[in-house]
Amino acid sequence: MLSREDIAILRPLAKQLHDLAELPEQEEKRELWRRHTSLKGERPMVFVHPDGAWAELLPWDSLTCQTSFGKELEYLLRQRLIRARYLPDDVPVEGDLPVKKVFSNSMWGVEPKRVQSSATAGAWHHVPIIDSPEDWKKLSMPVILPDEAATERRLDAAQEALGDLLQVRLVGETNFSFHLMHWYCDYRGLDNMMYDLIDEPEMVHDVMRFFTEGCKSLLRQYEEYNLLSLNNDGTFHYTGGIGYTHSLPAEGFDPERVRLCDLWGAAEAQEFSSISPAMHEEFVLSYEREILEPFGLNGYGCCDDLSQKLDNVLKIRNLRRVAVCPWADIANFTPRLGKDYIMTWKPQPAYLATDPMDEDSIRAELAAGVRKAHGGILELILRDTHTCRNEPERFTRWIALAREAIRENW
DSSP states (O other): OOOHHHHHHHHHHHHHHHHHHTSHHHHHHHHHHHHHHTTOOSSOEEEEOOGGGHHHHSOGGGOOOSSHHHHHHHHHHHHHHHHHHHOOSSOOOOOEEEEEOOEEEOTTSSOOEEEOOSSTTOOOEEEOOOOSGGGGGGOOOOOEEEOHHHHHHHHHHHHHHHTTTSEEEEEOBOOOEEOHHHHHHHHHOHHHHHHHHHHOHHHHHHHHHHHHHHHHHHHHHHHHTTOBOOOSSSOBOTTSOBOOOSSOSOTTOOTTSOOGGGSEEEEOOGGGTTSOHHHHIIIIIHHHHHHHTTOSEEEEOSSSOOTTSHHHHTTSTTEEEEEEOTTSOGGGTHHHHTTTSEEEEOOOSGGGGSSSOOHHHHHHHHHHHHHHHTTSEEEEEEOOOOOOTTOTHHHHHHHHHHHHHHHHHO
16 A cells, blocks of 8 residues: 555654654643643633645645555645644644544435636535425435455554554544534525525424434444544544543543544534524524534534524533634623633634735734633634645744734733
């Protein structure tokens, strides 16, 4: 699976990563996160997730390995090294090498249709393939099919090539985020969804029940095939933060058989950003709470302002993180969430993409947001950055401004 040329490329990268991961500051950062997510942190945490800007930081065609598995490992190693060079946030450099178990997931059995933009990384438009309630029968429940032979080959290849430098570990599924309304819109379209809430409410409920039962079936299959892996580490969670915590795994943990109660889960319904709290509860949140029920910790929200929907959001069992999007006023969250939940605040990423970078706006936004969050538990998450204008130093500068805002206003 790995050529000799691949191994010659990967080993120096692995050695660099090993040396960085051994620095004492990495464990200090992990402990900061563990205290923070266990609601005992001393200061706001800072995390940059470049999202689309990774295409500039590390273009896929810049990789030099020959095999597909080699490129996969090379990307992971170079990505961590780039983070260490340009993103001096609170994310530790890890010296492990996760190798994913191989399995297929049929999900809903039908590929959505979209009209793509002519611009690179441009917007796309839904092409609805559901024209009547009967059309939903085209979809099917998710089916998981493990491939143990392929998994073994990948693990052996990684262990043989890099096991003396990095801790090679086999991992299954670690990302448990649920997007019921996103899936609805994939097949029905966003405009139609909004009409359906009034014209076809029973159909919407039927589909939400289908997706809910599908997610529960998916989780049962993960458990049956022993595909659940801990995510209380540097795993990125959809709400916006990362997973280090003292609160997981749960009591009675068996490392040979991970349970849902040992894991972070998350859900969101940003398509409902302009929908009332009552309809949000009726058509989405009541179903999402059911899916999230068995998880040990949960996060909720994405790019929608949840400030008027907190009454029902806070009913989510084991809720720990609540997203505060760039256009929400964090002052509406601090008194409600207090010291019981983490405010996952996502400042405006567009300021980083202007030419030149708009430092004045960044500084003003960060200072105001940190002041408004005082008295709560805060993390600053820069994400949805689709470009850094090919200047990775912009991330470095944003992190410096974030630390300045915390130092002067917390």
